[in-house]
Amino acid sequence: MLLISIGLIYWDILISLVGAGFFMYGRKRPDGTAMITGIVLMIYPYFIGSIGWSIAIGIAICAIYIFLKKIVRL
16 A cells, blocks of 8 residues: 655655746747656656655756756757
8 A cells, every 4th residue: 555645745746846847948948858857857756656766866857957958968
């Protein structure tokens, strides 16, 4: 049985809002990387059942976006 805490719901909503921001930024500017990052940030919290893992994966996804934009220049 999966027990969902209020903290997990809070963090999932917060991460999804960040994803929505990335998605809207990617739509305003023709930036496919930001749109894909936004979609991933909005969807992945549905599959993670731990607050720590959810935050860690969200930070990793944002770090990958920054790496791709600043270093690889995609």
